[in-house]
Amino acid sequence: MQTAVLGMGSWGTALARVLANNGHQVNLWGRDQALVDYFNQTQVNAKYLNNCPLPQTVTAMTDMKQAVADSQMILIVVPTKAIRSVCDQLNQVLGQGDATQPLIVHATKGIEVGTHLRVSQMIKASLSVDTYRGLAVLSGPSHAEEVGQDMLTMVTIAAQNLETAQEVQAFFMNPYFRVYTNTDMLGVELGGALKNIIAITSGMIDGLGYGDNSRAALLTRGLAEITRLGVALGADPLTFMGLSGLGDLIVTATSQHSRNYRAGRLLGQGYSIEETRAKINMAIEGLNTCQAAFELAKDLEIEMPITQALYKLLYEGEDVQKLVYSLMTREGKSEAKIEDHLGDE
Numbered sequence: 001m002q003t004a005v006l007g008m009g010s011w012g013t014a015l016a017r018v019l020a021n022n023g024h025q026v027n028l029w030g031r032d033q034a035l036v037d038y039f040n041q042t043q044v045n046a047k048y049l050n051n052c053p054l055p056q057t058v059t060a061m062t063d064m065k066q067a068v069a070d071s072q073m074i075l076i077v078v079p080t081k082a083i084r085s086v087c088d089q090l091n092q093v094l095g096q097g098d099a100t101q102p103l104i105v106h107a108t109k110g111i112e113v114g115t116h117l118r119v120s121q122m123i124k125a126s127l128s129v130d131t132y133r134g135l136a137v138l139s140g141p142s143h144a145e146e147v148g149q150d151m152l153t154m155v156t157i158a159a160q161n162l163e164t165a166q167e168v169q170a171f172f173m174n175p176y177f178r179v180y181t182n183t184d185m186l187g188v189e190l191g192g193a194l195k196n197i198i199a200i201t202s203g204m205i206d207g208l209g210y211g212d213n214s215r216a217a218l219l220t221r222g223l224a225e226i227t228r229l230g231v232a233l234g235a236d237p238l239t240f241m242g243l244s245g246l247g248d249l250i251v252t253a254t255s256q257h258s259r260n261y262r263a264g265r266l267l268g269q270g271y272s273i274e275e276t277r278a279k280i281n282m283a284i285e286g287l288n289t290c291q292a293a294f295e296l297a298k299d300l301e302i303e304m305p306i307t308q309a310l311y312k313l314l315y316e317g318e319d320v321q322k323l324v325y326s327l328m329t330r331e332g333k334s335e336a337k338i339e340d341h342l343g344d345e
């Protein structure tokens with residue numbers, strides 16, 4: 001089938017390759033003409049996913065109208081801060097009331113600063129409802145660098161109705177890319193966004209010279225605070241034990257491929273945020289999501305000690321050793337049961 005992938009970073013490129021390997025025609029939309037031209041000569045995205053040639057059935061382009069023409073499915077994979085501008089452009093070119101409306105899928109992991117909207121909510125707010133026939137999110141433990149090498153990967157596709165999720169599942173499933181469905185879109189999107197905060201702090205553990213005990217504790221308590229916020233917002237607590245929750249937390253907080261983990265390691269070594277952004281030079285979603293989650297937790301009066309500590313470090317210039325000490329010396333607590341996630345920690 002004809003499909004479009006909007007976003008020519010590492011994840012958009014790797015997912016375009018999965019779709020092409022599954023027999024679909026793919027229009028890969030990017031904003032950088034030089035990158036598009038080089039891709040069409042070589043089938044390689046030299047800037048974001050080098051050493052990974054894509055099939056000839058993937059064509060890159062900068063014209064969005066051309067990219068989405070006749071597409072059965074449109075996959076949006078740009079950083080959260082670019083979602084609105086991409087959707088605005090998409091809105092201009094999608095035919096209103098067309099008989100063959102596309103499915104919209106996104107694979108972006110973030111929460112918008114200020115509005116605290118999840119990415120699917122941002123998309124809904126930006127696109128006219130009569131231009132598409134279903135909305136889903138693809139999330140889970142899946143670094144582009146490994147998917148691009150056919151390394152066995154499992155992800156979740158969530159949509160409000162199961163039929164939409166199953167339809168999208170069929171586009172992506174293959175023997176190296178296994179897809180589960182879920183109808184808890186809220187939980188799936190929150191897990192994917194919030195784990196990036198914990199991944200940054202996991203990198204900091206290395207940067208600061210702490211050990212494996214520290215990381216195991218951080219991931220466990222990180223999952224507790226992700227679940228606490230998620231349940232307060234109405235998500236199913238079990239979603240956070242699945243691929244898009246625990247699974248993605250593990251891979252992002254431990255993998256050398258992770259941009260968030262690597263950013264945390266640099267921050268722990270004493271680099272500033274600006275220096276860290278410049279060194280990574282790719283989307284580090286957890287930096288903004290930390291701000292959005294901090295604001296959200298404050299509004300809802302939910303305790304998220306790790307998120308709150310990272311926020312103070314990033315945005316209030318607090319000393320890291322002081323923050324670690326205050327996290328470790330908080331009053332003694334009981335480990336929460338599921339029902340306690342609704343209350344204070």
Ligand SMILES: NC(=O)C1=CN([C@@H]2O[C@H](COP(=O)(O)OP(=O)(O)OC[C@H]3O[C@@H](n4cnc5c(N)ncnc54)[C@H](O)[C@@H]3O)[C@@H](O)[C@H]2O)C=CC1
Pocket residue numbers: 007008009010011012030031032048077078079080081082085086107108109110142143144145281282283285
């Ligand atoms: N890289 C990975 O392995 C994975 C990434 N993700 C998520 O996918 C999303 C995209 O991440 P990556 O592909 O890693 O980012 P990236 O940093 O590799 O690439 C970002 C791409 O978005 C484009 N872009 C940025 N602003 C834009 C704008 N205003 N208009 C149009 N294009 C714009 C850039 O030109 C670039 O092509 C993020 O939310 C990330 O969390 C999710 C799973 C895996």
Ligand SMILES: O=C(CO)COP(=O)(O)O
Pocket residue numbers: 109140141142143196199248251252257258259260261283284285
């Ligand atoms: O979400 C991801 C893997 O599932 C990618 O994480 P990073 O953006 O930290 O590389």
